[in-house]
Amino acid sequence: xxxxxxxxxxxxxxxxxxxxxxxxxxxxxxxxxxxxxxxxxxxxxxxxxxxxxxxxxxxxxxxxxxxxxxxxxxxxxxxxxxxxxxxxxxxxxxxxxxxxxxxxxxxxxxxxxxxxxxxxxxxxxxxxxxxxxxxxxxxxxxxxxxxxxxxxxxxxxxxxxxxxxxxxxxxxxxxxxxxxxxxxxxxxxxxxxxxxxxxxxxxxxxxxxxxxxxxxxxxxxxxxxxxxxxxxxxxxxxxxxxxxxxxxxxxxxxxxxxxxxxxxxxxxxxxxxxxxxxxxxxxxxxxxxxxxxxxxxxxxxxxxxxxxxxxxxxxxxxxxxxxxx
Numbered sequence: 001x002x003x004x005x006x007x008x009x010x011x012x013x014x015x016x017x018x019x020x021x022x023x024x025x026x027x028x029x030x031x032x033x034x035x036x037x038x039x040x041x042x043x044x045x046x047x048x049x050x051x052x053x054x055x056x057x058x059x060x061x062x063x064x065x066x067x068x069x070x071x072x073x074x075x076x077x078x079x080x081x082x083x084x085x086x087x088x089x090x091x092x093x094x095x096x097x098x099x100x101x102x103x104x105x106x107x108x109x110x111x112x113x114x115x116x117x118x119x120x121x122x123x124x125x126x127x128x129x130x131x132x133x134x135x136x137x138x139x140x141x142x143x144x145x146x147x148x149x150x151x152x153x154x155x156x157x158x159x160x161x162x163x164x165x166x167x168x169x170x171x172x173x174x175x176x177x178x179x180x181x182x183x184x185x186x187x188x189x190x191x192x193x194x195x196x197x198x199x200x201x202x203x204x205x206x207x208x209x210x211x212x213x214x215x216x217x218x219x220x221x222x223x224x225x226x227x228x229x230x231x232x233x234x235x236x237x238x239x240x241x242x243x244x245x246x247x248x249x250x251x252x253x254x255x256x257x258x259x260x261x262x263x264x265x266x267x268x269x270x271x272x273x274x275x276x277x278x279x280x281x282x283x284x285x286x287x288x289x290x291x292x293x294x295x296x297x298x299x300x301x302x303x304x305x306x307x308x309x310x311x312x313x314x315x316x317x318x319x320x321x322x323x324x325x
Contacts, residue, residue: 004134004138005056005060005138005140005142005143006053006056006057008130008131008134008138008143009049009052009053009056009142009143009146010053011127011130012045012049012052012127012131012143012146012147012150013046013049013050013052013053015123015127016042016045016046016049016127016150017046019042019045019120019123019124020039020042020043020045020046022116022119022120023035023038023039023042023116023117023120024039025116026039026112026113026116026117026120027039027113029108029109029112029113029116030107030108030109030110030112030113030164031105031106031107031108032107032110032113032164032176033096033097033099033100033105033176033177033180034160034163034164034176034177034179034180034183035113035117035160035164036093036096036180037093037096037097037156037160037180037183037184037187038117038153038156038157038160038183040089040092040093041086041089041093041153041156041183041187042120042153043089044082044085044086044089044149045146045149045150045153047085048078048081048082048085048086048146048149049146051078051081051082052078052082052142052143052146055074055075055077055078055142056075056078056140056142056143058071058074059071059072059074059075059142059239069235069237069242070237070240071237072236072237072239072240073201073202073237075140075141075142075201076141076197076198076201076202077198077202078142078145079141079142079145079194079197079198079201080194080195080197080198080199080202081198082145082146082149082194083190083191083192083193083194083195083196083197083198084191084195085191086149086187086188086190086191086194087187087188087191087192087195088191089187089191090184090185090186090187090188090190090191091184091188093180093183093184093187094180094181094184094185094188096180097177097178097180097181097184098177098181100176100177100180101174101177104173104174104177107167107173107176110164110167110168111168113164114161114164114165114168117157117160117161117164118161120157121154121157121158121161124150124153124154124157125151125154127147127150128147128148128150128151128153128154129147129151130147131143131144131146131147131150132144132147132148132151133147134147135147138239139239140239141197141201141236141239145194145197148190148194149190149194152186152187152190155186156183156186156187159179159182159183160179160183163175163176163178163179164176201236204235204236206233206234206319207234207236208315210234210236210241211232211234211315211318211319212315213273214232214234214243214269214273214278215232215313215314215315215318217268217269217272217273218265218268218269218313219312219313221268221272222296222313223261223264224295224296224297224298225249225250225253225261225297226247226248226249226261226265227248227249227250227287227291227294227295227296227297228247228248228291228294228311228313228317228323228324229245229246229247229248229313229318230245230246230248230317230318230319230320230321230322230323230324231244231245231246231283231319231320231321231322232244232245232318232319233245233319239277240277240278240279241273241277241278241279242278242279242281243269243278243279243280243281244280244281244282244283245280245281245282245283245318246282246283246284246285246321247261247262247265247282247283247284247285248285248286248287248291248323249261249284249285249286249287250286250287250297250300251286251287251288252302258284262280262282262284265280265282266278266280266282285323288323289304289305290305290323291323291324292304292305292306292307293305293306293307293308293309294307294308294309294310294311294324295307296310311324
């Protein structure tokens with residue numbers, strides 16, 4: 001998987017480098033600040049692609065004494081670095097657009113610039129779709145984040161082409177810095193979102209979609225010995241996940257039997273969870289009399305209270321650190 005991830009990001013790096021050169025050529029031909037804005041954003045694609053190559057390589061390294069959970073967290077640094085670079089580029093683009101409003105410049109050969117930007121937009125569209133799809137298939141937040149950034153680049157390039165077309169027809173040259181201001185604002189937003197994603201990952205913010213998926217898997221294959229599951233916490237390390245939880249079991253189970261129940265949970269989730277490898281740390285809790293009314297174990301010989309109904313597992317009762325009911 002590591003080799004495929006590196007191959008994907010290496011393709012992105014080469015294509016971005018070529019397209020950046022084409023966009024700067026379009027700027028030197030036309031002197032359009034909007035095209036310059038597009039070219040500056042593409043430089044970020046190249047720089048971020050280089051950093052992403054290293055982060056994917058490092059994330060793929062095995063666990064060691066100093067990194068018992070692996071090196072996957074570096075991917076959050078990668079998208080944070082890319083987000084910061086994008087944010088800085090957005091600020092530079094806004095400053096350049098304001099400068100062109102105050103000191104406007106003559107535009108040249110707009111039609112030639114349109115053709116060049118059109119070609120780079122199509123190439124970026126294909127690259128962005130390829131990266132987003134590959135990022136989902138490989139469960140790589142670095143590749144997916146890179147693809148989402150390039151798709152933002154595509155949208156801004158389409159808007160740029162429309163603006164250049166209008167300038168060509170109407171001669172409204174004030175549109176050039178105006179479009180650059182709009183593009184700068186969109187780029188700032190894109191950078192903020194990537195930095196927000198990076199911070200949430202580094203701070204171990206819970207991904208509720210992962211929690212829901214794990215709950216759905218356990219609910220679909222629920223065993224009568226699994227009286228309840230609570231205190232669930234999910235941490236992501238690259239495309240791997242670490243899950244802590246407490247599982248309430250009948251107090252009279254022998255240690256070997258209880259251990260087999262835990263191994264079954266781990267194997268089950270790893271088999272059904274396609275997003276990456278899942279490592280479980282499971283704490284076994286013994287049942288108490290208050291569990292009897294929702295315990296599904298119909299052959300229990302020590303039941304203290306009659307069964308009154310099954311409790312459906314949801315975020316509300318799986319995540320808090322307390323037994324159900």
